[in-house]
Amino acid sequence: MKNQKHLARLILAVVAAWVSLPASACAQASAADRTDASSSDTASFRTSVASVRLAAASALESAVLSLSGSARMHGASGSVHATVLNPGEELPLTVDLPRGMEILYVASGVALPRDTIPGTPGQPGAWDVLLRMGDVTKRVPDLRVFTSLPLASGQKGRIGKYLVGSWPDEKSGSYAPPAGLVEVTEDNADLRVSEHVRLRDYLTKGQNDVWPKYVVLDARVLDKLELTIDELESAGHEIEHVGVISAFRTPWYNANGGSTAGRGQLSRHMYGDAIDVYVDNDRNGQMDDLNGDGRVDRKDTGILASAAERVERDQPHLVGGIGIYTARPGAHSGFVHIDARGTQARW
Numbered sequence: 001m002k003n004q005k006h007l008a009r010l011i012l013a014v015v016a017a018w019v020s021l022p023a024s025a026c027a028q029a030s031a032a033d034r035t036d037a038s039s040s041d042t043a044s045f046r047t048s049v050a051s052v053r054l055a056a057a058s059a060l061e062s063a064v065l066s067l068s069g070s071a072r073m074h075g076a077s078g079s080v081h082a083t084v085l086n087p088g089e090e091l092p093l094t095v096d097l098p099r100g101m102e103i104l105y106v107a108s109g110v111a112l113p114r115d116t117i118p119g120t121p122g123q124p125g126a127w128d129v130l131l132r133m134g135d136v137t138k139r140v141p142d143l144r145v146f147t148s149l150p151l152a153s154g155q156k157g158r159i160g161k162y163l164v165g166s167w168p169d170e171k172s173g174s175y176a177p178p179a180g181l182v183e184v185t186e187d188n189a190d191l192r193v194s195e196h197v198r199l200r201d202y203l204t205k206g207q208n209d210v211w212p213k214y215v216v217l218d219a220r221v222l223d224k225l226e227l228t229i230d231e232l233e234s235a236g237h238e239i240e241h242v243g244v245i246s247a248f249r250t251p252w253y254n255a256n257g258g259s260t261a262g263r264g265q266l267s268r269h270m271y272g273d274a275i276d277v278y279v280d281n282d283r284n285g286q287m288d289d290l291n292g293d294g295r296v297d298r299k300d301t302g303i304l305a306s307a308a309e310r311v312e313r314d315q316p317h318l319v320g321g322i323g324i325y326t327a328r329p330g331a332h333s334g335f336v337h338i339d340a341r342g343t344q345a346r347w
């Protein structure tokens with residue numbers, strides 16, 4: 001009975017903090033707290049607990065729906081899963097959570113049992129987001145928060161053993177060095193950052209045995225890509241899979257890695273807001289024949305680029321570069337570069 005009274009008081013505390021709770025549930029919970037004076041009616045107590053939990057579940061459900069529909073976190077496409085928080089930044093909620101409801105973070109993509117962390121995690125990592133009210137908890141689907149590592153942690157162009165290089169010394173604007181880097185581990189590399197892209201797709205080539213690795217990830221280009229895919233589908237091209245040639249490139253790799261021909265010194269790939277992609281529904285590592293003429297050529301990459309053009313027209317905040325690369329035998333079968341640099345560029 002003592003435990004029950006304690007629980008009832010706890011529930012009442014939640015109820016008091018939560019103005020939207022139905023009056024009937026409050027009355028039942030109050031009745032439960034008076035059991036020492038009136039009776040030991042445990043059935044009534046159980047009913048009140050069930051009512052409060054049901055109401056908490058319902059409030060959580062609607063809060064989760066609000067977060068799931070938030071363009072701030074999922075983009076205009078609704079298909080972006082990654083929200084990157086710079087050091088010290090909090091989740092940009094677009095709705096006020098009811099009083100008594102809190103946000104919890106739990107490490108994402110790890111196999112072992114996990115602790116929940118209230119408040120924004122201080123250390124870099126990938127997190128699933130949970131909402132809790134009283135003792136009821138609900139996970140927010142398709143939302144992954146990445147807390148980034150301050151760039152100042154890099155020493156002499158390396159973070160740990162991972163060679164990054166250094167960004168040009170611009171003070172501000174879109175060419176200023178990124179505030180933070182997202183840590184990629186063997187455990188979290190397969191997490192989806194949008195419906196068609198995984199964190200792994202962002203990795204710079206090379207340094208295969210070095211973990212963790214680091215990337216810069218600007219979710220706006222993911223939104224632009226997912227909207228481009230929506231455009232293609234509206235035009236009758238079903239898209240199941242896109243291949244990613246390159247997304248983030250460390251400054252070191254941009255200057256020294258692979259074939260550097262045709263690479264800009266200030267490539268947007270170093271700033272995490274560029275992605276080179278091709279449609280690859282048959283997953284053969286080659287651009288697909290989108291127009292069905294039996295050949296894979298510039299007409300097919302052109303269809304992809306035109307879809308990105310239409311996205312830019314409708315979403316001026318995603319303006320940036322669109323570049324078509326024709327096939328280079330032995331290297332690739334053609335792809336389209338898409339970025340969200342903030343000013344229009346075409347090639």
Ligand SMILES: [Ca+2]
Pocket residue numbers: 279280281282283284285286287288
């Ligand atoms: Ca293909």
Ligand SMILES: [Ca+2]
Pocket residue numbers: 288289290291292293294295296297299300
């Ligand atoms: Ca074709």
